Amino acid sequence: MESSINQIPLQDTKAQTPRSRFPSNVVRKVRDNLVFRSKWAELNGSMGDLGTYVPIVLALTLSVDLDLGTTLIFTGMYNIVTGAIYGVPMPVQPMKSIAAVAISNSAEFGVPEIMAAGICTGGILLLLGVTGLMQLVYKLIPLPVVRGIQLSQGLSFAMTAVKYIKKVQNFAKSKSGGNRHLLGLDGLVLAIACACFIIVVNGAGEEGNEREGDDINLSGSERPRRKGLRQIIASLPSAFMVFLLGVILAFIRRPGVVHDFKFGPSSIEVVKISKHAWKEGFIKGTIPQLPLSVLNSVIAVCKLSSDLFPGKDFSASSVSVSVGLMNIMGCWFGAMPCCHGAGGLAGQYKFGGRSGGCVALLGAAKMLLGLVLGSSLVIVLNQFPVGVLGVLLLFAGIELALASRDMNTKEESFVMLMCTAVSLVGSSAALGFVCGIVVHVLLKLRNWHKDQPCSTV
Secondary structure (H helix, E strand, C coil): CHHHHHHHHHHHHHHHHHHHHHHHHHHHHHHHHHCCCCHHHHHHHCCCCHHHHHHHHHHHHHHHCCCHHHHHHHHHHHHHHHHHHHCCCCCCEECHHHHHHHHHCCCCCCHHHHHHHHHHHHHHHHHHHHHCHHHHHHHHCCHHHHHHHHHHHHHHHHHHHHHHHHEEEECCCCEEEEECCCCCCCCHHHHHHHHHHHHHHHCCCCCCCCCCCCCECCCCCECCCCCCHHHHHHCCCHHHHHHHHHHHHHHHHCHHHHHHCCCCCCCCCCCCCCHHHHHHHHHHHHHHHHHHHHHHHHHHHHHHHHHHCCCCCCCHHHHHHHHHHHHHHHHHHCCCCEECCHHHHHHHHHCCCCCHHHHHHHHHHHHHHHHHCHHHHHHHHCCCCHHHHHHHHHHHHHHHHHHHHHCCCHHHHHHHHHHHHHHHHHCCHHHHHHHHHHHHHHHHHHHHHHHCCCCCC
């Protein structure tokens, strides 16, 4: 009698398992993806992509009246969702080619054209992802060519960062002014001091998947703790402290900024896009942006994530669909065209980001600011020390460039550097990609011909 009673719950449990397993597994996976590996490290890592995000968003807001509040809300939502899905600090960055066209030609390329370019780019990426063509492209592209794109993007970020540090910037016109003053609240000495502080705390980065200051590694096992001063220094959230310093200095530079705040979110409306805006957006925005999105936002991101996070290999199709859906959804309402980016992933990893909780935390902060302050937040961003942003961008660029250090032969390095040189000089990742592919094929043909046995009579 007792044994029969004990069997009843077991039978009910088995009967309920097929119906309840799927939701519980999804919830468990999302929870695991968002869990912090180390609280301070994840907080610090969430600052790693701001050196790219803030200047471009600020420039678009000042030059073409992009709605900052709407952009913050949508990009914050993207951060939270992608963090929950992928479980790594997957970044959400501006589409740089579209932003560059808008900033340099703001009179003719306004918000409708920007949104048309974002929707068209997103639609093409969604199609490539759904059909599986993006995964095919990912498998066919040689590793040295991918590394060349990563190296060129990393060096491009680093050079832009040095320009931010050395020169006074006018983001509204996307131009550099004279040399930055040595002293002051946005002086050269401040930027150098911030850079030295980050180097002392973070060093050159750990060779493996760990970062100094983390309590646990990616496998979940507890790491041995170092004692004394070195442990204390290594555990400091350097990027967060530098960014917080920048916020404080922004309020000091303009104390009355608080009185200009308008509380409440921006009104979200559907953007009206004319036929002319569709045409201009596609020709001037989508065509130059698409190669960069395919190479850096999908291919390079997938490769870098597999390098930094072994066991978390994402399909190129999945990332392509993610980028496509973000833009098809948000651009209709005036949110800035967005993508994932290898530079943002490298920057967040550099400063300690190891899980989806890192970007989810950043996303929650963006949404909160967008809902509370809306577009009036641009007043604070406009006073933020640009040299400090340059420091954050510098380390993100170097971390991305360091991914190319795994070339094992002179031939692989040759292809990578050829791709990098053309990308940097021509300011076109697409041109560098084509050159890299051509050089790779020529070298393979040369080696194939050399390996053929000589015919004997």
